[in-house]
Amino acid sequence: MPYAIELRDISKRFGAVQANKDICLQVPAGTIHGIIGENGAGKSTLMSIIYGFYEADTGHIEVDGKRVDIRSSQDAINAGIGMVHQHFMLVENFSVLENVILGAEGGAVLKNGIGAARIELQRLAHEYSLDIDVDAIVEELPVGLQQRVEILKALYRGARILILDEPTGVLTPQEADHLFRILKALKDQGVTVLLITHKLREIMASTDNVSVMRQGEMVAHRETAHTSKEDLAELMVGKKVRLTVDKDEAQPSEVLLSAQNLSQFDSQGVKRLKNVSLELRAGEILGIAGVSGNGQSELLNVLSGITSMDEGEIHFAGQVITAKAPKDAAQMRDLKMAHVPEDRHKMGLVTGFEAYEAAVLGYHNSPVYNGKILMNRKVMLDECNERMAAWDVRPPNPHLKTANFSGGNQQKIVIAREVEQNPEVLLIGQPTRGVDIGAIENIHEQIVKLRDSGKAILLVSVELDEIMALSDRIIVMFDGAVVGELDAKDADERTLGLMMANAYNEEQEGVSA
Amino acid sequence: ATEPAVVYDQAGKFDKSFNEGVYNGVKEYTAETGIQVREFEPKNEAQVEQGLRRLAKRGYSPIVTVGFNMTSAVEKVAKDFPEINFTIIDGVIDLPNVQSVVFKEYEGSFLVGALAAMASKTNTVSFVGGMDIPLIRKFACGYEQGVKYQSSNATVLQNMTGSTGAAFNDPTKGSELAKSQFSKGSDVVFAAAGGTGIGVYQAAKDEGKLAIGVDSNQNHVQPGTMLTSMVKRVDQAAYKTYKDAAAGTWKPGLVVLGLSDGGVDWALDDNNASLITADMKAKMKDIRAKIISGEIKVHDYMSDNTCNY
Amino acid sequence: MSQAKVPTWVNIALIPVLNIMLAFFVSGLVILAIGENPIEAAGYLIYGAFGYDEGIGYTLYYATNLIFTGLAVSVAFKGGLFNIGGEGQAYIGGLGVGLICLSLDHTMPLYVIAPLAVIGAAVFGAAWAYIPAYLQARRGSHIVITTIMFNFIASSLMVYLIVNWLKEDGRMAPNSRTFEESAWLPYLHELLSPIGIEIGDSPLNLAFIWALLCCVFVWGLIWHTRWGYQLRTLGTNPTAARYAGIDTAKVTIWAMLISGGLAGFVGLNEIMGVNHNLLLNFTAGYGFAGIAVALMGRNHPIGIILAAILFGALYQGGAELAFEIPTITPEIVVVIQGLVILFSGALEHMFKDRIEGFFIRRAVA
Amino acid sequence: MFETLILMLDATMRVSTPLIFAALAGLYSERAGIVDIGLEGKILGSAFAAAAAAAVFGSAWIGLCFGILASVGLAMIHGFACITHRGDHIVSGVAINTIVAGLTVTLSMHWFGMGGQTPALVGDARFLDITFPFADAMESVPIIGQIYSNLLSGHNILVYLAFIMVPVTYWVIYKTRFGLRLRAVGENPHAVDTAGISVSFIRYRALIICGILCGLAGAYLSTAHNAGFLKDMSAGKGYMALAALIFGKWRPVPVLLACLLFGFLDAVAVRMQGVVIPGIGEVPVQAIEVLPYVLTVLLLAGFIGKAIGPKAIGRPYVKERA
Numbered sequence A: 001m002p003y004a005i006e007l008r009d010i011s012k013r014f015g016a017v018q019a020n021k022d023i024c025l026q027v028p029a030g031t032i033h034g035i036i037g038e039n040g041a042g043k044s045t046l047m048s049i050i051y052g053f054y055e056a057d058t059g060h061i062e063v064d065g066k067r068v069d070i071r072s073s074q075d076a077i078n079a080g081i082g083m084v085h086q087h088f089m090l091v092e093n094f095s096v097l098e099n100v101i102l103g104a105e106g107g108a109v110l111k112n113g114i115g116a117a118r119i120e121l122q123r124l125a126h127e128y129s130l131d132i133d134v135d136a137i138v139e140e141l142p143v144g145l146q147q148r149v150e151i152l153k154a155l156y157r158g159a160r161i162l163i164l165d166e167p168t169g170v171l172t173p174q175e176a177d178h179l180f181r182i183l184k185a186l187k188d189q190g191v192t193v194l195l196i197t198h199k200l201r202e203i204m205a206s207t208d209n210v211s212v213m214r215q216g217e218m219v220a221h222r223e224t225a226h227t228s229k230e231d232l233a234e235l236m237v238g239k240k241v242r243l244t245v246d247k248d249e250a251q252p253s254e255v256l257l258s259a260q261n262l263s264q265f266d267s268q269g270v271k272r273l274k275n276v277s278l279e280l281r282a283g284e285i286l287g288i289a290g291v292s293g294n295g296q297s298e299l300l301n302v303l304s305g306i307t308s309m310d311e312g313e314i315h316f317a318g319q320v321i322t323a324k325a326p327k328d329a330a331q332m333r334d335l336k337m338a339h340v341p342e343d344r345h346k347m348g349l350v351t352g353f354e355a356y357e358a359a360v361l362g363y364h365n366s367p368v369y370n371g372k373i374l375m376n377r378k379v380m381l382d383e384c385n386e387r388m389a390a391w392d393v394r395p396p397n398p399h400l401k402t403a404n405f406s407g408g409n410q411q412k413i414v415i416a417r418e419v420e421q422n423p424e425v426l427l428i429g430q431p432t433r434g435v436d437i438g439a440i441e442n443i444h445e446q447i448v449k450l451r452d453s454g455k456a457i458l459l460v461s462v463e464l465d466e467i468m469a470l471s472d473r474i475i476v477m478f479d480g481a482v483v484g485e486l487d488a489k490d491a492d493e494r495t496l497g498l499m500m501a502n503a504y505n506e507e508q509e510g511v512s513a
Numbered sequence B: 001a002t003e004p005a006v007v008y009d010q011a012g013k014f015d016k017s018f019n020e021g022v023y024n025g026v027k028e029y030t031a032e033t034g035i036q037v038r039e040f041e042p043k044n045e046a047q048v049e050q051g052l053r054r055l056a057k058r059g060y061s062p063i064v065t066v067g068f069n070m071t072s073a074v075e076k077v078a079k080d081f082p083e084i085n086f087t088i089i090d091g092v093i094d095l096p097n098v099q100s101v102v103f104k105e106y107e108g109s110f111l112v113g114a115l116a117a118m119a120s121k122t123n124t125v126s127f128v129g130g131m132d133i134p135l136i137r138k139f140a141c142g143y144e145q146g147v148k149y150q151s152s153n154a155t156v157l158q159n160m161t162g163s164t165g166a167a168f169n170d171p172t173k174g175s176e177l178a179k180s181q182f183s184k185g186s187d188v189v190f191a192a193a194g195g196t197g198i199g200v201y202q203a204a205k206d207e208g209k210l211a212i213g214v215d216s217n218q219n220h221v222q223p224g225t226m227l228t229s230m231v232k233r234v235d236q237a238a239y240k241t242y243k244d245a246a247a248g249t250w251k252p253g254l255v256v257l258g259l260s261d262g263g264v265d266w267a268l269d270d271n272n273a274s275l276i277t278a279d280m281k282a283k284m285k286d287i288r289a290k291i292i293s294g295e296i297k298v299h300d301y302m303s304d305n306t307c308n309y
Numbered sequence C: 001m002s003q004a005k006v007p008t009w010v011n012i013a014l015i016p017v018l019n020i021m022l023a024f025f026v027s028g029l030v031i032l033a034i035g036e037n038p039i040e041a042a043g044y045l046i047y048g049a050f051g052y053d054e055g056i057g058y059t060l061y062y063a064t065n066l067i068f069t070g071l072a073v074s075v076a077f078k079g080g081l082f083n084i085g086g087e088g089q090a091y092i093g094g095l096g097v098g099l100i101c102l103s104l105d106h107t108m109p110l111y112v113i114a115p116l117a118v119i120g121a122a123v124f125g126a127a128w129a130y131i132p133a134y135l136q137a138r139r140g141s142h143i144v145i146t147t148i149m150f151n152f153i154a155s156s157l158m159v160y161l162i163v164n165w166l167k168e169d170g171r172m173a174p175n176s177r178t179f180e181e182s183a184w185l186p187y188l189h190e191l192l193s194p195i196g197i198e199i200g201d202s203p204l205n206l207a208f209i210w211a212l213l214c215c216v217f218v219w220g221l222i223w224h225t226r227w228g229y230q231l232r233t234l235g236t237n238p239t240a241a242r243y244a245g246i247d248t249a250k251v252t253i254w255a256m257l258i259s260g261g262l263a264g265f266v267g268l269n270e271i272m273g274v275n276h277n278l279l280l281n282f283t284a285g286y287g288f289a290g291i292a293v294a295l296m297g298r299n300h301p302i303g304i305i306l307a308a309i310l311f312g313a314l315y316q317g318g319a320e321l322a323f324e325i326p327t328i329t330p331e332i333v334v335v336i337q338g339l340v341i342l343f344s345g346a347l348e349h350m351f352k353d354r355i356e357g358f359f360i361r362r363a364v365a
Numbered sequence D: 001m002f003e004t005l006i007l008m009l010d011a012t013m014r015v016s017t018p019l020i021f022a023a024l025a026g027l028y029s030e031r032a033g034i035v036d037i038g039l040e041g042k043i044l045g046s047a048f049a050a051a052a053a054a055a056v057f058g059s060a061w062i063g064l065c066f067g068i069l070a071s072v073g074l075a076m077i078h079g080f081a082c083i084t085h086r087g088d089h090i091v092s093g094v095a096i097n098t099i100v101a102g103l104t105v106t107l108s109m110h111w112f113g114m115g116g117q118t119p120a121l122v123g124d125a126r127f128l129d130i131t132f133p134f135a136d137a138m139e140s141v142p143i144i145g146q147i148y149s150n151l152l153s154g155h156n157i158l159v160y161l162a163f164i165m166v167p168v169t170y171w172v173i174y175k176t177r178f179g180l181r182l183r184a185v186g187e188n189p190h191a192v193d194t195a196g197i198s199v200s201f202i203r204y205r206a207l208i209i210c211g212i213l214c215g216l217a218g219a220y221l222s223t224a225h226n227a228g229f230l231k232d233m234s235a236g237k238g239y240m241a242l243a244a245l246i247f248g249k250w251r252p253v254p255v256l257l258a259c260l261l262f263g264f265l266d267a268v269a270v271r272m273q274g275v276v277i278p279g280i281g282e283v284p285v286q287a288i289e290v291l292p293y294v295l296t297v298l299l300l301a302g303f304i305g306k307a308i309g310p311k312a313i314g315r316p317y318v319k320e321r322a
């Protein structure tokens, strides 16, 4: 039997980045095939090539044993390929129905197509338990349902091969479970599923086969039944992974920062942060775990002063900060709070600036860098040179544009900037996202060192391993609220996972009942 | 030998009206003598003076300048180049090397006003002015007097197109104004509005009304619609400047041209002959004679900035 | 591997020059199409602009206006704001100058009037930029649209004020009375002749020196002050600006105020320097030309001076060209200006991506 | 009084026509995500091309074709810059406006030598007014007859076409496949791309329609409302249409109403010169002229409703992760 899809020597280069290199892949029909790899390994690029979003530089694709020429998404759709993108591709102010028929309208005038689509969607909903209100406006739907629209879009176009790119990144574990049940049902109908993720749990739980990508190359293929998490992790990063950090017992002392009942609404009036309270002590690392999009970003933004809360108060450095008496990010910095943002490109850096300029972002008003009228460039340069040496930033050139440093080195510039200000409290989001393993170790060491010097650290990460390796105490967030807190010693993946799904208490009750 | 030159104003020499009149004089002179006249069309204020200076420096003389807008520039340059002769049309400068030519527009306007009243069947006629300045009010006032002289109970509707220079170059608005006047009963419209007039005449043509041209003889613009034109012989002013200069008889000072010396008049040619009855012609001849003889006194708006006659 | 891959000279010299060449080339085609010889035309143009004292004076006089509006566009642009309202701001700036001159010229000497006029130009220009700026910063109204609207509003306002209030009675032209000489900015040829330097008579006046000072001011402000740092942060990455605790609304408003003030200085050159009365439409499109100047000058004061002189030369040379070849109208300069905006602005990626790609590939290989 | 009103409305129809064409043109373009401040340039370019061709060939229809060609050509330059080369939409629009302002004068000077004008158009070289059947007979019937014969009858064909374009546009935008895709492309081009539809192709087609409509606006100015081309004859109509587009919140019927309002203000302004209103005194015409712009600013500031445009407007589409 021919493979549902087969890739032969696919390569793709973006400027100087070789995103995919000589990729070969064979996927048997009616299976769920997992693809794993670190950030930037080239997974999305590869899938986008299959889906005709990008054109490969070399190589070709076969579907059901026949070579197909995929030059556009239309070609891919015609070949029976559907894709659910990492970032949804929906027109937010359109209805579900309009989104589904977009590109498959069935005629120049909409009227007929819409009627037919209504009936077909009912059938699909019935068959795969993909219920949805087809007249709802997409932006009013919760994320899980938006993803459902994406799946429906693919199925409506008769996809026999369904690609899902990190579908669970935005889902709670329950929603994820529901998704996997749907995938199972699809598989039973003969649909072939390609599932991208870097969560090993999901791979182990739901796939038949798994392929591993690293730095643009396909480095291994395994049958899921015959491999293990550890094995896969090692394949992913290319060397034995040390998932622990050497650190001594924490010596927490006085409370440096406390927040009470923080709430915040977004511009649509949706409550994104719900009565969050926490305390942060000197000499400890408080980890915040949770699926991304459950209020962690909002919490960091409120604590650091980037946005103000709508309810609640923060006590910090002898100040009481409330919605009526807010402090902006600059004032919080003056109170010795530092903040490494989750997204260095969007927030932490100005990629058009030279490194020495980016290295004072947020502290640019400090008298250290300023004369009476003009900024003191020499001081800035000298300091930048020193830090680049101390933090091993490569290349150590303060005049290089920030954009031209690699991800890991950019991150070092940001972390060095915040840590070297000698803050009392450090907020740090996703410290090692997109950073290679060597740099990860270095960054983790620095964080622990800061803790040991008696500072307080609030760590937000979606990587459970990182949370568990670094934190002394862990808070779990779900849907904008704190749903649990535990000592790092008591934390394990299962407990945290349940808490992140807000299912821990239910399960406990179930046990006791 | 003289090297004649002309500087038009910013409306350009093809404005179908004032500048074009001067241009016709220039053409006539060139056709007759074969001497090329150096022409310059400035595009902004700074270029007016710059162009004048450049011409003066290269020794062009006499230089005819067109329009009151140039008064201050000509004054400056004429002071700096006392050996160059300047003629300014429609402006007055008191310098020993400048001739200022102005016209009794009110006399010509009176004439066409009377004609308008004769031609009107509704006893309502109208006036579209360009920019709202005393010069244009002078036209309007003369016109009104002419109308009332002919038919003392006639209605004269008046509109100005605007209060900036753009009002001389806005045919769209001209046509809208004319249409609104027609809707109020006017059936003869006199436009003293430069390029804006084109729209006025077009509207008259489209609605089957009569129109009166201005400055140049515009009877050919819409034959059959143009009742007449109030010609202001700026062409002659330019032509005469060049001729006199060549003959050595050019003199500085103020020159005022009116009906008696042919400086203003009404135009009768093939294009409008069919619209003018013998009776009208006779009456016009009579009125014309009376103005020249002084029997009819036409009030000049600019003498006291009012139109009380 | 992470070195800067594209040499700096490519970005600051090669690409801009290529863009301008293309604009000139297409302009040459236009001249050819109307049956004239582009080479001959270029000859007149260059001679007219640079061939003699007076021509140079005129070139620099036009450049003065363009430096002001070019700086205005670039200051706003550094903050990520597209100020298309230079025209209106210049117009209202001129009103400020005119009002000061009209009210003080009988009583005060130049050294009192001039500084006040500078302030008047800046304050009036800035005030006209303030409303769009405020609306952008606090209410999220798009500044491009509001500044366009404000150009029209400025134009109507000026007509109203001049025609109804400032026009001298009995005067034909809609402009104010001529100022006394105590309110005239001295011409450079007058300033220089006592010290033995003779340059031809031209409208070039003290405002030109002020324009150069403004360049120095803008350069220091943007690249060497905290405020400039904040402005550039806001312009390149607004999210990072909020992260850095920059009050983005305040920076936005100040950027537009400075931009409007700079545009307002056109009034100094035109009203106080050359026309010596308050008149209509003296801005003559300099506000829009400032966009081309800023784009071509890469938003850097040095670049802006060079671009302004280039455009000043086009204006002056273009007038000379039209004088010599009457079939070519000075509007050809407007065409060239538009083509420069097209090629160095809208089509900047056309060459840039290819050339940078070429250098990157060379570096990778 | 009623008669005056009818006449005002009659003038409003004439004055609004180019605004309606141009604002609908902007609607197609901006709904597809392309900001178009080049409306002005396209109107002017078309006005010139139409008048020039009509003068040469003696036919308004041939003029119209050339006007449309010129305008579509300019729209394609805009597309080439903004779609193909991901250029800044505003800069491209400014460039086009500037080029056209210079080029029309230069070319007309060269071709006709009349200081940047075209010869006056006569006879078939212009679109003439159409009188409805029985219009004369109906004129004496009060109200209905007056409306019929003075307001509805007696315009040229382009005026009627402009009004017909509004329901047509509504239908195209909301009821057809093309319209669905067009709206989608202005909201989220990525979604359109992954649905297997070419973003560029849709945007180019939107710009072609935009060009055609601006072509109609320009041709109307020079060969219907007026009789020939004059330098800068678009006189800010493109910007006013943009204001109407925003004022109508990018929807066909409100856009029509905005155009009519602006046209009405214009018609009022024409008749207001020096008119003294009892109790108020002389209202400066400038105050009326400026109203459309002031209203648009107020709308943008959120003082009278909220103007929220298509989400992806003005942003070049690049295949990158958002």
Ligand SMILES: Nc1ncnc2c1ncn2[C@@H]1O[C@H](COP(=O)(O)OP(=O)(O)OP(=O)(O)O)[C@@H](O)[C@H]1O
Residues within 6 Å of the ligand: A014, A015, A017, A018, A019, A037, A038, A039, A040, A041, A042, A043, A044, A045, A046, A086, A198, D319, D320, D321
């Ligand atoms: N459009 C693009 N232009 C330039 N470079 C790109 C583009 N898309 C991806 N890349 C680069 O290609 C490489 C692979 O990216 P890709 O998105 O395929 O990674 P991934 O494995 O999906 O990562 P993640 O887990 O973060 O989604 C990265 O270095 C990325 O920066």
Ligand SMILES: Nc1ncnc2c1ncn2[C@@H]1O[C@H](COP(=O)(O)OP(=O)(O)OP(=O)(O)O)[C@@H](O)[C@H]1O
Residues within 6 Å of the ligand: A016, A017, A040, A351, A403, A404, A405, A406, A407, A408, A409, A434, A435, A436, A439, C001, C002, C003
């Ligand atoms: N946004 C960007 N703009 C321009 N160039 C970039 C950008 N991001 C990355 N690069 C270039 O791509 C190269 C690879 O970046 P990437 O982040 O994938 O590096 P890396 O190999 O993952 O390094 P590290 O291990 O330090 O993260 C960098 O050296 C940089 O020159």
Ligand SMILES: [Mg+2]
Residues within 6 Å of the ligand: A043, A044, A045, A086, A165
């Ligand atoms: Mg990915």
Ligand SMILES: [Mg+2]
Residues within 6 Å of the ligand: A040, A406, A407, A408, A434, A435, A436
């Ligand atoms: Mg990396």
